[in-house]
Each structure stands twice: as C-alpha cells, then as structure tokens.
Amino acid sequence: MYRTDYQFEWYYRTTNVRVCIFQLIKLFIIALPIVGCKVNTIENTAILNVNIVDVVDGSILPSDAVLIQDGIIIKIDESERIRETAASSKSYQVIDGDGGYLIPGLFDLHIHNRGATDQVLQVYLLNGITTVRNMNGSDGGKDHISIGKQIASGARSGPRYYSSTPFVTGSFRESDVEDFIKESKETGYHGLKIHDNIPVDTYNKIIEYSNSVGLPVYGHAQRDKDLAQSLRMLEIVHIEEFVYLIEQSERTSDYLNQVIADVKQSGVWICPTLMIYACHIDYYKKTFFDSLSSIPFIEFVDNQQYELYTSERNPYRQNLRRQALYDYARTNYGVELESEDQAVDFVVSETSKNLEFMKELLLQMIQEDIPLITGSDSFGLLPHGFGLHLELELWQNAGVHPSLILKSATYNSANYMKLDNGEISVGKMADLVLLKENPLDDIKATQSISGIYFKGQFYDSTYIESKLQTLKFRTLD
Numbered sequence: 001m002y003r004t005d006y007q008f009e010w011y012y013r014t015t016n017v018r019v020c021i022f023q024l025i026k027l028f029i030i031a032l033p034i035v036g037c038k039v040n041t042i043e044n045t046a047i048l049n050v051n052i053v054d055v056v057d058g059s060i061l062p063s064d065a066v067l068i069q070d071g072i073i074i075k076i077d078e079s080e081r082i083r084e085t086a087a088s089s090k091s092y093q094v095i096d097g098d099g100g101y102l103i104p105g106l107f108d109l110h111i112h113n114r115g116a117t118d119q120v121l122q123v124y125l126l127n128g129i130t131t132v133r134n135m136n137g138s139d140g141g142k143d144h145i146s147i148g149k150q151i152a153s154g155a156r157s158g159p160r161y162y163s164s165t166p167f168v169t170g171s172f173r174e175s176d177v178e179d180f181i182k183e184s185k186e187t188g189y190h191g192l193k194i195h196d197n198i199p200v201d202t203y204n205k206i207i208e209y210s211n212s213v214g215l216p217v218y219g220h221a222q223r224d225k226d227l228a229q230s231l232r233m234l235e236i237v238h239i240e241e242f243v244y245l246i247e248q249s250e251r252t253s254d255y256l257n258q259v260i261a262d263v264k265q266s267g268v269w270i271c272p273t274l275m276i277y278a279c280h281i282d283y284y285k286k287t288f289f290d291s292l293s294s295i296p297f298i299e300f301v302d303n304q305q306y307e308l309y310t311s312e313r314n315p316y317r318q319n320l321r322r323q324a325l326y327d328y329a330r331t332n333y334g335v336e337l338e339s340e341d342q343a344v345d346f347v348v349s350e351t352s353k354n355l356e357f358m359k360e361l362l363l364q365m366i367q368e369d370i371p372l373i374t375g376s377d378s379f380g381l382l383p384h385g386f387g388l389h390l391e392l393e394l395w396q397n398a399g400v401h402p403s404l405i406l407k408s409a410t411y412n413s414a415n416y417m418k419l420d421n422g423e424i425s426v427g428k429m430a431d432l433v434l435l436k437e438n439p440l441d442d443i444k445a446t447q448s449i450s451g452i453y454f455k456g457q458f459y460d461s462t463y464i465e466s467k468l469q470t471l472k473f474r475t476l477d
C-alpha cells in the first residue's frame with residue numbers, strides 16, 4: 001500500500017512537472033516570433049517580403065520568401081504560401097524582410113586572427129560574413145583548428161572557420177615535406193600556405209605530394225620562377241603577386257593577354273586582396289599616422305594590431321624614419337633620390353601605379369571568367385569584418401560590376417571551399433544576410449545590413465547595432 005502511494009505520488013509529481021514544462025514551452029514558442037529570440041528549438045523560419053538575390057546570374061528571383069528548416073532552405077515561394085506552410089509546423093518564427101534584399105552570407109577567405117578571437121569572430125559575423133579562412137595556422141599562437149571545431153560544434157559563436165597551415169617559407173626542408181603534409185591533412189588544415197621563392201626542388205615536392213594526398217596548396221607566387229610554376233597551385237592569394245611576376249616594362253597589352261590566357265587555362269583561383277595593398281600605400285605617406293581617427297572603422301581594429309601599427313615599432317614608420325625608402329627606390333627602380341620627401345613621393349607614386357595595374361588585371365580576369373574569391377587580408381589598420389566590405393568597394397572602383405563582385409564573395413567562394421552556402425536555392429544551407437539596399441546596383445549595399453540569419457538564429461538590426469557597439473576595441477575622441 002505504501003509502495004503504491006509512493007508510486008502514485010511520484011507519478012503525480014512528475015506529471016505536474018511535465019504539465020508545467022509543457023506550459024513553459026508553449027509560452028516560449030508563442031513568445032518567439034515576438035522577441036525574435038535566438039534559440040535553436042524553432043522548427044521552421046519563414047523570411048517573407050524580400051527580394052531574393054540570385055547571385056549566380058545577378059538577378060532577383062520572382063518569388064519573395066524562403067522557408068528554412070534545420071538550417072536548410074526547404075522552400076522558395078510567395079510570402080503567403082510560405083507563411084501558411086510555416087504555420088503548419090509545431091513551432092515557427094516569421095521574419096518580415098520589409099522589401100529588403102536577401103543574399104547568401106559573405107566569405108572572407110583571407111583573415112588573420114591574431115588578437116581577441118571571440119570579439120573578432122563576432123565582428124565578422126555581424127558584418128554578414130558567415131565563412132572565414134585564417135591564412136596562417138600559427139597566427140597569434142592560437143590553435144586555429146580547435147577554434148574551427150568549437151564553432152562547428154556550437155561551443156563557440158562565430159562564422160564557419162577554416163585555417164591554412166602555418167606559413168611554409170624558404171627555409172623549409174625538402175626532407176620534411178611528406179611528414180608535414182600528412183600531418184597537416186590529418187590535423188584538419190584546409191590547405192598548405194606557401195611563401196614566395198621556395199627552392200625549386202622543395203616546391204616541386206610540395207606540389208606533387210600535396211596533390212597525391214588531396215591537400216590544396218596556395219600562397220604567394222613563386223616570384224623567382226616562371227609564371228607556369230605559380231600556376232600549379234590551387235590559388236594565388238594576392239593579385240599583387242602579378243606585380244612581382246610582371247615587371248613594369250613588360251606590361252604591354254599583348255603580354256598581359258598571354259598572362260591572362262595562361263592563368264585561365266591553368267584553372268588557378270585568385271583571391272585579389274586589393275585593399276590591404278591600398279592600405280600600405282597610405283602607410284608610406286608621412287602624415288598618415290597623424291590622423292588615425294579618419295581611418296575607416298578604426299574602432300574595430302584589434303588591439304594587438306593597433307598597438308603594433310600605431311607605435312614607433314610599426315615597420316612602415318621605422319622604414320620612413322630610417323630612410324629605407326631611398327634603398328627601396330634604388331633597388332627596385334634604379335632611382336637615386338635626394339631627400340626623404342622625394343623618396344616618399346616616389347614610392348607612393350610607384351605603388352599607386354601598381355595598384356592601378358592590379359585593378360586593371362582584376363577587371364580583365366573577371367571579364368575572362370577566371371574564378372575569383374574574396375578575402376580582405378585584414379591586418380595592420382585594416383579592420384576585421386569591415387575590411388571585406390572595403391575590399392568589395394575597391395573592386396567596384398576598379399570597374400567590376402556589382403553582380404560579379406557579389407558572385408565572387410558568395411557563390412564562387414563557397415564552390416572553392418566546397419561548401420553549400422553560396423546561393424539561395426532549395427537544399428542549400430541558410431546562411432543569409434538581409435540588406436536594405438540592392439547590391440546588384442551598388443556593392444556598397446553589403447554595408448546596409450538589416451538582418452542576419454545564421455545557424456537557426458536571426459539577428460535583427462537593433463541587435464546588430466547594439467552588439468557592434470560592445471565590440472569596439474576603442475572609442476574615438
């Protein structure tokens with residue numbers, strides 16, 4: 001008898017608890033669409049009333065809504081029908097896109113996470129960048145593979161995160177190649193990052209052995225070798241490399257056409273990273289460091305880089321002080337200069353010409369359908385996250401049509417990474433960014449973010465703006 005009572009009481013209590021939990025869940029679900037909560041228990045998410053950008057052919061889809069389940073786009077249709085389908089599920093949230101433009105999450109495939117990891121990762125994500133690749137496996141002495149795994153498992157918040165190996169430089173021994181590549185592959189590095197001018201035997205072995213185990217090789221061009229050698233890599237990580245491969249006197253249209261044809265035929269991918277080169281031209285200018293507050297988004301430059309680049313230890317400031325620019329001009333251009341001012345003017349003018357050359361090449365490459373991906377190479381005073389938008393703007397400034405910039409920053413980059421999040425179509429991962437303006441008209445629209453949908457969570461503009469305030473590394477005077 002006692003036993004039965006006990007059992008009854010146990011049943012009664014647990015039933016009450018169950019009822020109570022059920023009520024709480026119900027309340028929670030009802031509250032979800034109201035607060036736009038960031039919880040993964042929602043079965044379906046409907047994003048209504050949007051211009052869905054087809055990044056593959058640069059157009060707007062006829063339908064104006066998407067339905068997402070478990071992070072995958074399961075339906076694209078008219079808003080009313082999507083709303084009805086969503087409502088048939090147990091739990092759902094509805095997001096009104098308010099006539100904005102929906103694009104896939106952006107890719108920054110050349111980052112350097114050397115400082116405050118979590119702060120930096122959030123800045124990327126809230127800039128609509130949902131996939132990043134760190135481009136030196138030893139950056140900041142961090143374990144970049146673990147960072148990627150923590151994000152993938154949900155233990156850490158941030159964009160999808162990949163990393164190259166530590167930089168393989170000229171001192172790397174040929175006898176170490178096989179072990180290094182095997183180990184890198186096992187560790188989970190995305191690819192092997194290589195410096196310029198690797199001794200030819202070591203280089204050959206790296207390319208051949210990496211190909212045999214399926215580890216991509218990418219990096220700087222082999223500036224001391226024929227172009228054909230560099231084109232054996234999967235990717236050249238700066239368009240700047242062509243400045244070193246092609247001397248100014250060789251930059252005739254016939255020669256360049258041949259270069260473009262060779263690049264195209266090789267299938268090599270190019271990640272231009274124009275902006276970082278443009279930044280460095282600024283660093284040469286003598287007054288540049290006098291007005292730091294005018295540098296775009298300087299509040300978001302990681303402390304570690306900010307301190308290095310604004311201090312007297314900054315290699316560029318040191319170079320100027322030591323008048324190394326004289327040597328630079330003499331060695332690279334055979335020019336003897338008489339004063340420090342003259343040296344600065346000369347170097348700024350020559351590097352600016354190089355930037356123009358890089359822009360022309362970029363335009364020609366995109367016209368020839370050479371596969372381009374996007375990366376900012378953010379370090380120094382180029383901020384994380386925001387730096388990618390500045391890079392995209394510079395492409396537009398070079399004459400590239402915004403639709404092709406967007407395609408490179410999403411579809412091409414996703415294909416390159418073998419990921420399924422580079423376009424808005426059924427079956428693709430729902431890494432989505434909502435913009436106020438049309439990015440097909442002007443790529444600066446990628447800076448008009450009004451919402452981000454990522455891994456089941458929707459971040460609205462209020463959240464993004466207030467969160468970004470907390471992620472600043474410093475305030476300006």
Ligand SMILES: [Zn+2]
Binds near residue numbers: 110112135377
């Ligand atoms: Zn880099």
